[in-house]
Amino acid sequence: MTSVKQEDCSQTVGLNDIKYEEGEETGDLIIPDGIPEVEKCSTFGEKQHKVYKVKKSYHCPHCENFFLSISQLKHHFIIHTGEEPYSCSDCGKSFTNSDALALHQRVHTEEKPYYCTDCGKSFSKLGNFKAHQRIRTGEKPYSCSDCGKSFMRSDGLALHQRVHTGEKPYFCSDCGKNFSHLCNLKNHQRIHTGEKPYSCSDCGKSFTKSYTLSQHQKVHTGEKAYFCCDCGKNFSQSSNLKLHQRVHFRKKKPYSFPD
DSSP, rough: OOHHHHOOOOEOOSOOEEOOOOOOEEEEOOOTTTTTEEOOOOOBBBBBBBEEEEEEEEEETTTTTEEEHHHHHHHHHHHHHHHOOETTTTOOOOEEEHHHHHHHHHHHHTOOOOOTTTTTOOEEHHHHHHHHHHHHOOOOOEOOTOOEEESSHHHHHHHHHHHHOOOOOEOOTTOOOOEESSSHHHHHHHHHHHOOOOTTTTTTTTTSHHHHHHHHHHHOOOOOOOOOTTTTOOEEEHHHHHHHHHHHHHHHHHOOOOO
């Protein structure tokens, strides 16, 4: 029995726009891993009939992933948008999935089920416990196949590999700019919202990034962690040190007389 095939197409789903098109009708039953399989009905006399299924796939418009249902695609879509629909009832902090929220809530309950037998330190997350043990052993089991750099944690390797692949899965819904890290997207979005969540306890000045706040606080503490190896002068910020070092560079550079 010859099967009749029609033009192959798929469904493309966006957050606010779902386009539907007819799928492919074929004698092959498409299962999740993409391997075709033939399914047959009960035998009536000597005749057997194949069950024809409609091949449907939901394609993410921001990457090459396909999903079997709209709900799976919408759950995946959060990776690109940075949406955090699960919020903590204690502090209001938001998360992309319920598992991350459950782990966070241990901050409030102070639950720490993972215990190090070497030093007695306890941890709320298994990943942090394993990473702690590797600090003691120096083990870095996750290595990059492109450059050989090794990491203690698999998520550290995954983030690093985006340097090689150029992958930027997080995009700004306001301007369309893409980012390789979620934290960079969040920092960028504050440009649009004007939010400055990090404030100085000494003067009340607010900042969009925690790093900028820590640099500002050195004004109050007088800390000058950056020093010039040529003259020993200290600076509170690395950018000021770099500007200063140009003075020494110009002095060291030999003068070339014109011909």
